[in-house]
Amino acid sequence: MLFAREPAAFQASVSSEGSPLGHTAAGRTPRKIARTAAPVPPSPRPRALLPVVDQPDIREEHKIIADEIFRMVPAACRGQLQSFYVRYDNPKQRGLAGKTSVIVSGNVSDAEFRALLIHEFFGHVIDLGCLEGHMDAGISNFRDGKDVIYKDDPSVSFYQISWLTDKIQRADAHSNHFVTGYASWDAFEDFAETVTYYVLQEDAFRARATKNATLAKKLQWMETHLFTKQKTVATGLSNWDGKSVPWDATKLPYEWHAKQ
Template sequence: KAQARSTPTATPSPRVATLNPIFDKQDIEPEHRVIADQAFRIIPGHCQAFLKNFYVRYDNPQHRGLGGKSTIILTGSVPDEEFRALFFHELGHLTDLGCFQGTAVAGSTPYMDKDEQIWKDDPSVSFYQISWMNSQAHNRGTTEEDFVSGYASWDMFEDFAESFVYYVLHREVFARRAAENDALAAKYQWFQEHLPDLPKVAKSNTRWDGAIPWDITKLSYDWKPPTELVARR
């Protein structure tokens, strides 16, 4: 009697990763496309929608990175670790200036983005208020220890972007410093409250020894993203 044979079940092959089209461009090196795509996924979808333009320059531009409400421009002439950190710094600017916005009906604030008013119901205002009296001046009594880096003290937008990348890539060191400084504690808490779903994606290779770094994007870390962030889709 002939026995029915079952059809062997093929082992599913991994699905090919689909990169976000904004990064999947021929003039961007493949490794930079993947780095940017993975990093971009950490922010909420409604914030992702604000990125309209992404460019990587390989001609040694004057600035390693530039970012704003809808555009990120990075140099591709740096190590991958630094490229990722630069992306997060500029992603901080996009989150601050693009994703978080207020409305005119809420009223004005002492904070301006060049000639544009930043409105009172913009979530970023409560971050700026921690260290900034207005767009140019620190609050009275503010010290260099109140900023995650020297560059963060430059203006309120760099304060946000440097704090953002510090929170993303060096969260445990940020937390330790926050335990010793009220302003840093308030900034750390701000990210926990306003971006509660930002995953922990890295382990810092730095230790807090009291020396304030100038530039967070130059600090070493181990990239350890959760599986769902790098899973093939």
């Protein structure tokens, strides 16, 4: 009988040939066809850390957080950062920064460590090192120590919302014109705290800006000059009560979403 198969032989034919019409003679052990396993794609290699954070004296968890934060800005601006230090010796100040360097304490929670990096890197390195003016525009009333800031530096238009010079507020400035109490310290801390508040407490910032024309101007400046592509990386967990001003944006609770 042509193509007659015992049930077992038939099942063997189906499993080995893939079809009930496999050409296997009755009573004969079906030939097994070797199957090639589908190639398994190699696991992606972990991305190398930025050299500025991949230092032996920085803890691994802090390297990972810093690498993510620093990669959130364009490479040309990121390259402005030449020195990065994490201190584990109980420094008096939790963070310091200039045009090309950032120093932060490692003796804080991961959430606070990230917020400090946003304040120091987004707020100071980008402000003083990436946003620049030109000598031909003339010297503004704002100085970072001995360094002059030119009139066409984009940051000047932010400073002028609340400041006459880097340390003297406008006559009509009020405490509620600043996102935090610390922001009223000088023009540079105003910038850094406003950036941090925008990144980590955007909803509260927007709520306050609807009732405060000065904060609305600062919010508009941030979205015009820094955050032109809307991407929410965190959800602020601090609720604005309609009147009080928090002291420090790096201390406010938030939930982090961004992953590179």
